[in-house]
Amino acid sequence: MRKLVSQYILLTLSILRLFSSCKSSSSLSPSLNDDVLGLIVFKADIKDPSGKLASWNEDDDSPCGWKGIKCNPRSNRVSELNFDRFSLSGKLGRGLLQLQSLRRLSLSKNNLTGSFTPALVRLSNLRVLDLSENSLSGEMPPDFFRKCGPLRIVNLANNKFTGKIPKSLSSCVGISVLDLSANQFSGSLPSGIWGLHGLRSLDLSSNQLSDEIPKGIDGLYNLRTIDLSRNQLTGRIPGDIGGCSMLKSLDFSCNSLSGGLPISFLNLSFIGYLNVGENSFEGQVPEWIGGMQGLENLDLSVNNFTGVLPTSLGKLRSLKVLNMSVNGLRGSLPESMAGCLSLQVIDFRRNRLTGDLPQWIFKVGLQEILLSENKISGTMNDSISSAEKVSHQSLGVLDLSHNVLSGAIPLSLGNFSSLGFLNLSKNSFSGPIPTNVGELKALAIFDVSENQLNGSIPSEIGNATKLQELILQKNFIEGRIPTSLEHCSSLSILILSHNSLEGPIPLALSKLADLQVVDLSFNDLNGAMPKQLENLQHLNSFNISHNNIQGELPGGFFNTISPSSVLGNPSLCGSVTKRSCSTVLPKPIVLNPNSTTDATLGSSLPPKFVQKKNLLSISSFIAIGAAAVIVIGVIAITVLNLRVRASAARSAAALALSNDDDFSHSPSNDANSGKLVIFSGEPDFSTGTHALLNKDCELGRGGFGAVYRTVLQNGRPVAIKKLTVSSLVKSQEDFEREVKKLGKIRHPNLVTLEGYYWTQSLQLLIYDYISAGSLHKHLHEGSGGNFLSWNDRFSIIVGMAKGLSHLHQLNVIHYNLKSSNILIDGLGDAKVGDFGLARLLPMLDRYTLSSKIQSALGYMAPEFACRTVKITEKCDVYGFGVLVLEVVTGKRPVEYMEDDVVVLCEMVRGALEEGKVEECVDEQLQGEYPVEEVIPVMKLGLICTSQVPSNRPGMREVVNILELIRCPLESQESG
Template structure:
């Protein structure tokens, strides 16, 4: 930064030196060229707009200099207009040499720094427009000390602070002053209120305070005054009524109080009058109707009370009337039928009462809101008149939060241009008319919290533009109509707290724009359509308190759905509701009456001329179920006998066969399983007992439970008891795949030491890793389990190396998560549970995802899409989530009281907004090198890209991590 500044200073110096030298040699070179070239040297011109400015030209008035205009007689520059040129840098002193300059326009660029002190002293300067840049700092109090010719001053849309310079009051000829959208504070200099030539004054959106002083009648030429969104207080003084040319007054969003000055009634030319967001009180004076030029009257968010003045009916030019957020009582005056130009009417949040005026539907109103009042009567009455006329103008009708009763008439369809209809929080009854489907342009329909009954009409599908459909808290019955699939733009569907029944239509899955769905507290039944998992934009789906059953859809949003969103459905199953689903057999059981006992019972056998015995479906099911139970009982009995036998046998009693590529394995017969250890002789004298001892269980995952067992030689091993036996391959295929996994060796992989096989029981034997899982250290650990940054980085790097090795061996892990990363006694990470999906060929991605639902938050989005191939990039995604989990110390998905926080989204948002500290485990704060942590976080975010092709290979990840890891010795001592 400092070097760049020095280079810029040197550049300007050499340009000045060059031009001064040239001017000495060539006196014809005028100050305009010199000044503009010096100005150009101070700025950056990324679009090359100023390439025509050439220091070799004798004059800037040749016509080729872009943005420059000259006086034809004097041949001197009188205007520089560089609006919107994308210029950056600072405004230097070069422009001060342009002594004939009258108009300077530098608006809508990226200029920075403070304002050049002497730029306003150019004798002939009349227009100074520096608006919409990034200029900052304090404007010197004497900035306008020589501004006798100034007509227009605009510093709007910058970052100026401090007081408004009092010298502005000496610009006696100034007509337009715009200082809006800055950070000016303090009081407005009193000299400004006496600028008799002032036509427009805009001080809005600053931090100004204080009161408006007396004597504003001096502003006799004032046409527009805007003081909105500051902290002005006190009363509005008399005097503005003397400014008879005033056409626009905006005092909104301040702290003004008191009553409206009566002299304002003389402002018959005033078209815009806003006092919104203040503390004005009392009645609105009846003389308001004398301001006959009013087109916009905004008195909202004050403390006005009493009746809405009848004199408003005299304002026949009025287009917008906003009286919301006050304490008005009574009803709207009938005289307002004369306001034939009225387009927008907002009287919400008052205490108005009575019927809805019928003139609302007989005018050209486009937006009407009478929400949150005390209006009553039968809403059918005014709507009934619509049968006689089609209202083409009304676009927004909000009658919510009142006490309207009666029915919604079918004539509502005559509101042919309606976009928003809100009748919520009333006492409306009866049916939803079928004609509601004729509202072709309606994007939001809210009929919630009424007493509507009957069913949702199938004609609702005719409302093709609906984005929001909210019908909650009524007495609606029947099914959700299939025709809703026609409402393709729908993003919000709220049908909760009704009496709807039937199943959830699969047609909802066609509404790909859906973000929020709430069908809770109904009587819906059946299972959820699996296609709902394909909804790409879904954020919430509340189906609680119904009679739904079966397993939740796998993939997409449903992998992270909140438990509260599925509560109250006793027949739902899955990990979210903590209830196992019934085991589904991979294929139907077919019993062969000629089965001999030697062939596979799952495959048919030729009859060899014997007549087939044909059984009914019910008989087959009954026989199959009985056979399944008998086989299970026999299997358990045999297993218990075998375990007891193994416990009483000595290691030497096992007979090992030779000739295997690995170590010796026991022989198999009809009464025993096959045990294979890849190195050394097995000794399970206590292993079988451990499998039956719950005290030795280390944990459970999607594929089975894990137990610790001590071999006869005193060595501990971990045994995974697979719980997916019905889905496992044949023995031959199973052994082939396990032996492949047994050959995979890496210092950061949990070593597979052997296996045990029977047709009903499969065990995988792993090395035992002593310090437990990474999950325990991150989320369950006390002080002794705390991981320093060095240790965390080693876990990240080691895990990356393990995955890269797996991918090099053509093995996809499928189940990356912190519970599958173990820490050994040396602090090295060991990745476990790899490659198990290869043992289960009958699992498609949806079944697989349900088997590893404990990996919520780690699963790549392509699991939810049938058409996308599952590749190593799924592991890269899970690794990216793991990286963010390690750095932040937070779980991939956190369930709050009324929200779900996804770690990837949280980190990405915090990093984008510069809130880096929220991305780092608070236990690490002050004890980590920023130059390592930030790149690691960014690497994690790249790995979790939604598009698989945008994720790096794991080999590339290892290389990147090794480049990041370059700590000094001091850091190692600090962080170790």
């Protein structure tokens, strides 16, 4: 449509040109019309959701007052288009061709798509071309830059261009800024690029460029910055790099460059930033590096440099950041580095440095000291006691982990008021934790794990109110967990395992709302767990194994944790421990359909832990009495049902005998006359209504009624659901209003509601008939004829996800997800059925819902058992997660054994924790499946079945995740 509009406007432009040329005089110049109509054509080809171009009017004499437009004051012609951050989308159209005086085109930070060709913009006139941060794609033609004499700035960064960089770029001799970063350009660097002598900034980073860097780079004698990082370049850095004498910033990181650093670097007297990290450079760090005295940031990390550090590093008085991590450097840090008075960050992680901590390290005012994973020895006392006040105020990160430091942790650490990250783990520190650790008001991460610390956790630690991670594992710490931790309101990780802590788990932990990971295992803790811990909404892990915890586990999250997290507590009870508590209350989520007693009584013992009972207790007598009452109730309900069926049969018989005219009438007081509505306008229904009384045509039964197959007079089969009368709305107006809403929902992965029939005693829903049956049949009934390959299963999972996502966008909750409500059509596509029927219930409450969808047991989200938790679309996400696991494993959501109940979610989660998740995959697949897809899909299913609703993703997010699992590269490219 937009193409037709732009073609129409171009035709109008041609007519106006002809008209104006035939007139002896005109109030508008032809060139002025060109600019106005050219911009109108440009607008017709794009989408403007923010209305930034709403003021553009094709009847205006001049566009010079339009938003985003600038004109040359002399010629009154459009000279600049600046539409940065206008939220525009669509493709660049031919309207730009009319702007013959355009000098600047800036469309950055929009969502423009399609390819970009020279025909769209006259490069021969442009000085600035900025199309960065869009979604433009395709290869650039070889002659793209053929006519670009005036061009000074080209920025095409952050798009999706592919292919080689055009050789015609060498024609742009006047260009000063070239940014083609963050695209997918491949091949070699065009050698002609070094002939652009006016180039001041060159950024080709984050592409797929390969081969060696060609010689001749010294021709860029005006170059200030060059960035070739994150490519696939090989070979050595050209020795003539020193010819770029004006260079201030050089970044060749994240390539496969090798050899040594060229000594011509010394000629770069203005260089301030030098980054060659993540390559394969080797040899010693050269002594001449100290001659680059203008350096402020030097990054040689993740290479193969060896040997000792040169003492000349001390000459780099302007140096602020020094990163030589992940190399093979030996020896100690040279004392000469005390001369680096501007130094702020040193990073020597993962080397082979030895010796003591030098005293200068706490004197020069460093902000970050990163020396982990070396072999530094000695104590901290001498070096830290000599710290200057400047260090007390500046040091924010101190990481000395994984060395061989010993002695006590100095009390003087409490003087570093800005310290936010302190990691001393995996050393040989001894003695107590300093009591003044609480004076570190900025401390967020405190890790002293795997040392030889003793004493107790100081109560003063509660004064470190910004603490987020406290990690003290594998020490010899005694005493109680301090209650003062309740003041650390941001604490999310608490790991105190493998110590000698005693006493109860303090109630204070239940006040830490952000807690995610807690590990208290292998201690001597005792007492009962505070029940208030079940209110923590963000818990992912809580390990109390190998203690002496007693009593009952809290509810909520603690009903879902791994059994390994509670092992070694013989007096602990609860569902996860497989030891029942005398006070455990039933959970009405999973019932055993094979046990009449349990089903009748509404027993809700946790499904995996149903136990045999050999003695008749008081509760048994109560149960027997309750059963007797229920039996009487069942008999009464049966009598009522017989009357209802008789009434329904009479109504159905009347329906079968009626003609089309009868259906068009509104319902009368006669119970045997009804109203039929077919949304598609096909009233040929009466011939098939006999099927409602024919058991042979019954397709199945569910919580909302029975389903039958029948055929219209035109031969088209339909499925008819005869709704259970006793619990649906009795008001015809309410019924029709809700059903018509459902009838408007159309999606390829949803079963279409074709119409309905209403009387006071009989309500029918007419659906499109899906020929291949239900997912339940394919997974659990029949043999090889219903075999589903992995591709079939993945397609079904995606189809279910898309159908549910569409429902949730329309604010429709399914409530009744199960494999029998997922139908498979003749093409193998999944279609979600029975959606929205809960809206027909007279009261949408948990009791009514649970009574209507008992056949969905195992799919029901745990919040159905908690009246204080709101039921939302996250209930559907839970059921979807169970369906995902059912499709992958081929197992039912709940399987009842003689002495046990196996819940699918728990089984898969346990297998994943034990590293045996592949054993859960359906045996029918016989290894014929891609592990890189199956395992992530199973993990997605587990995430969707999180006990906490807020932890489950939305269905739209689920669809995106599934697309990423199937086509990770394509998903990244489209993001």
